[in-house]
Amino acid sequence: MTEDEARALITRLLGTPNPISLYRFEFGWLAKEKLTPEQQAQGLGLGHGSFIIDQTGVVTAQSSLSVRMIIRQYTEARREGRITGRQVWPREEPTAEA
Template sequence: MTEDEARELIVRLLGTQNPVALHPFEFGWAAQEVLSPEQRAQGMHVGQGVFIIDQNGVVTAHRSLPPKLIIEEYKAAREAGRTSGRQVWPTDEPTGQPTGQPTA
C-alpha cells in the first residue's frame, strides 16, 4: 500500500472533507483528521482518536492520544506478535461500512 492509497482509504472511511495528517512508520501510517479552528472551538477534538493504516491494508482505531504514542504502542504490539486497537477495516458488515460507522 502506498501513502496515497492509505490517505484515500482513511478519507473514505472517515467520510471527511477535512485534510488528514499521516505519520509514516515502519508498519504503515498513523492518521488523524485535521480539524478546522471552528471545529476545535466546538469541542470536536475532544476524544478524537487516531487510526493506524497498516501496510497490509488493515485499519485500526485507537485512543485519543498523540499519534507518536499510538505509533509506539502499535509497534510494541506488532513486535510482540500482537495487534492493538479495534479493527475497522476491512469489515464483515454487509454494507461495506467500517464497523461503528453509520451508513449514508
C-alpha cells in the same frame, strides 16, 4: 501501501472533507483528521482519536493519545504479533446462523 493509497482509504472510510495528516512508521501509517478551528471551538477535538493503516491493509481505530505514543504502542504490539485498537477495515461479515 503507498501514502496516496493510505490517504485514499482513510478519506473514504472517514467520509470527511477535512484534510488528513499521515505519519509513516515501520508497520504502516498513522492517520489523524485535521479539525477546523470551528470544529475545535465546538469541542470536537476532545477525545479525537486517530487510525492506524497497517501495511497489511487492516485499519484500526486508536485512542486520542499523542502520535508518538500510539506509534510506539502499536509497534511494540506488532513486534509481538498483535494488533492494537478496534478494527474498522475490512469490516467483518456477519456469520450466518444455521
